[in-house]
Amino acid sequence: MAKLMTEQRFASPDDVYQLLIDSHRDLTPDQSTRLNAKLILLLANHIGDPEVLAEALRVARQGVE
Amino acid sequence: MHATFSYPKYSFIPSEEQRSGTVRRHPVVVIGAGPVGLTAALDFARKGVPVVVLDAEDTVSVGSRAVCYAKRALEVWDRLGVARRMVDKGVVWKIGKVFNGDRMVYQFDLLPEPDHKLPAFINLQQYYLEDFLVTEALKSDLIDLRWLSRVVSARQEADHVALQVETPGGIHTVEAEWVVACDGAKSSVRRMLGLEFQGEVFKDRFLIADVVMTADFPAERWFWFDPPFHRKQSALLHMQPDNVWRLDFQLGWDADPEEEKKPERVIPRVQAMLGADTPFELEWVSVYTFQCRRLERFRHGRILFAGDSAHQVSPFGARGANSGVPDADNLVWKLALVLDGKAPEKLLDSYSDERVAAAKENILNSTRSTDFITPKSEMSRVFRDAVLELAVDQPFARSLVNSGRLSTPTTYADSPLNTPDGDAFAGRMVPGAPATDAPVERDDRSGWLTEALDGRFTVLYAAASDEMGGPVPAKVAEALDTLAAGPLPLAWHAVTERRRGIAGELVDSAGRLRERYDLTPGSVYLIRPDQHIAARWRRFDAAALSAALNRAIGRRATGR
Ligand SMILES: Cc1cc2nc3c(=O)[nH]c(=O)nc-3n(C[C@H](O)[C@H](O)[C@H](O)COP(=O)(O)OP(=O)(O)OC[C@H]3O[C@@H](n4cnc5c(N)ncnc54)[C@H](O)[C@@H]3O)c2cc1C
Numbered sequence: 001m002a003k004l005m006t007e008q009r010f011a012s013p014d015d016v017y018q019l020l021i022d023s024h025r026d027l028t029p030d031q032s033t034r035l036n037a038k039l040i041l042l043l044a045n046h047i048g049d050p051e052v053l054a055e056a057l058r059v060a061r062q063g064v065e
Numbered sequence: 066m067h068a069t070f071s072y073p074k075y076s077f078i079p080s081e082e083q084r085s086g087t088v089r090r091h092p093v094v095v096i097g098a099g100p101v102g103l104t105a106a107l108d109f110a111r112k113g114v115p116v117v118v119l120d121a122e123d124t125v126s127v128g129s130r131a132v133c134y135a136k137r138a139l140e141v142w143d144r145l146g147v148a149r150r151m152v153d154k155g156v157v158w159k160i161g162k163v164f165n166g167d168r169m170v171y172q173f174d175l176l177p178e179p180d181h182k183l184p185a186f187i188n189l190q191q192y193y194l195e196d197f198l199v200t201e202a203l204k205s206d207l208i209d210l211r212w213l214s215r216v217v218s219a220r221q222e223a224d225h226v227a228l229q230v231e232t233p234g235g236i237h238t239v240e241a242e243w244v245v246a247c248d249g250a251k252s253s254v255r256r257m258l259g260l261e262f263q264g265e266v267f268k269d270r271f272l273i274a275d276v277v278m279t280a281d282f283p284a285e286r287w288f289w290f291d292p293p294f295h296r297k298q299s300a301l302l303h304m305q306p307d308n309v310w311r312l313d314f315q316l317g318w319d320a321d322p323e324e325e326k327k328p329e330r331v332i333p334r335v336q337a338m339l340g341a342d343t344p345f346e347l348e349w350v351s352v353y354t355f356q357c358r359r360l361e362r363f364r365h366g367r368i369l370f371a372g373d374s375a376h377q378v379s380p381f382g383a384r385g386a387n388s389g390v391p392d393a394d395n396l397v398w399k400l401a402l403v404l405d406g407k408a409p410e411k412l413l414d415s416y417s418d419e420r421v422a423a424a425k426e427n428i429l430n431s432t433r434s435t436d437f438i439t440p441k442s443e444m445s446r447v448f449r450d451a452v453l454e455l456a457v458d459q460p461f462a463r464s465l466v467n468s469g470r471l472s473t474p475t476t477y478a479d480s481p482l483n484t485p486d487g488d489a490f491a492g493r494m495v496p497g498a499p500a501t502d503a504p505v506e507r508d509d510r511s512g513w514l515t516e517a518l519d520g521r522f523t524v525l526y527a528a529a530s531d532e533m534g535g536p537v538p539a540k541v542a543e544a545l546d547t548l549a550a551g552p553l554p555l556a557w558h559a560v561t562e563r564r565r566g567i568a569g570e571l572v573d574s575a576g577r578l579r580e581r582y583d584l585t586p587g588s589v590y591l592i593r594p595d596q597h598i599a600a601r602w603r604r605f606d607a608a609a610l611s612a613a614l615n616r617a618i619g620r621r622a623t624g625r
Contacts, residue, residue, distance in 0.1 A: 034447065034454075037448050037450075038455055041448070041452060041465070
């Protein structure tokens, strides 16, 4: 069973963070929501494994409610 | 309305028992002469079981209801001798297209495989379907169809059910050893038994319009999300016989159903879809809300629920009648064996187990489609729209577009009637699966495997090699002949590559049967009366076969 990788994997973390933030520049909250949804679908497909996705969703939901 | 169809009017003929005031006990009473009740009645008659069918009305289904019938239901009707008329009258199709705005985002082909007797789908108005079924039922001496006969109460006794039936001639009692309740989604029998019908109602409304027009749209299912002619809602266009087209417009929960049915509201919507210069006439208009619900169990003592009375789905996916017909297919052989004293009553519990599993599958599919078409939350709508946006350029997203996953038959993977595989086989014909069709020649005539699976148990024996003792070794033939002469209805066929002169042989000259069933010389399949696979082996073993047969009729497997 594949596992969700949560150890640090970025060569340059600050660049990655900036990439995410910049991609939303000049977007309304609605447009940002749309972008995020498309991004999640693209990445989910890239991951492919539903168990990894389910684990990521579980971790992401922690502390939200 | 209805310019293209005139409804038959069946007359009420008081039964002998009602006229003479005697109470008769029948082996089986079917309540409801819809698609499911009529299918069950035809199947009982095929098996030699006399059946009384009670229906509250005196005609076929009125207005716009089912349109699409899938290959599996057609195979059941073919076994009962009625599919030909349906296919001849119906519109055959297999391609579906999904549009977002004015761009096509997804296309599917429902029968990618050649060489099946019946098409993937036909479209046919439900009233024609029922008309054909009634015509066939009227030919049988074993089917006693009683119109304007409404069941108003049902009481279960130890060895029968007592029904009160209201007719133009008054109320009288009819007794039945077994009752099959096919009285539809609003089942009164369900209510009489106080059974819960649990599930969800979808907060949306749909305008269904059947229009008559001559148009050059292809015989395909076209579904739009957010089309230019009906912004922010979905729409569907589908061809039916007689130049009738099924149009479906999503309206949203706040729409007023009475207002939306008025021609002055409907006509502009239709014009917007078809183009202002396409002449058409309205045949029928209704506004629906859809739900997905089911009974927890389909057997309640001597009353068995089948069709919409047992489970209800939204029409996206055409899983209503298409799953009710397999209910009848699954139930009738079991009940016939029980009535004959050849199988234990608990075989009927497997009807509930297998068809509840099917209903769960259908409800899951139908709910997912409905959630895609009518997102339940803001975020669910965001994801839905994101899928549609991505689907234009990203092939992966097209597989997520869900405008209805069309009805496919259920594999009874976990059924206790299956004998689990001991030998390795490739392909889809696992125990519990519906037997897939293949072309074969029989007695020098070309035909189909499904024609050989005629409502009895069937054993297929793949001709063995010469080293194994000739196509059908004498001991194998003897064992199979003994089984065929035994108490259970059973036939066997050798599957050969070329004609070998064996009685009943199925000549598989195209090799499709061997390919689809992964047959090697000496392979054996045991297939149930409803054409589902019960067991299979690489080598013939008479004891294993008879154990599997026992297991398939709900008796404890012996010798294992
Ligand atoms: C808009 C729409 C589109 C659909 N499209 C499709 C589709 O494309 N494909 C598909 O497979 N399904 C479709 N369906 C579903 C399909 O119509 C039903 O699943 C099907 O009619 C169920 O058949 P049934 O025999 O179980 O019940 P019904 O057809 O409802 O028949 C029940 C019968 O029982 C009788 N009855 C009721 N109460 C009593 C009583 N107390 N005593 C005696 N008789 C009684 C009624 O008169 C009726 O004849 C659609 C449904 C709708 C509404």
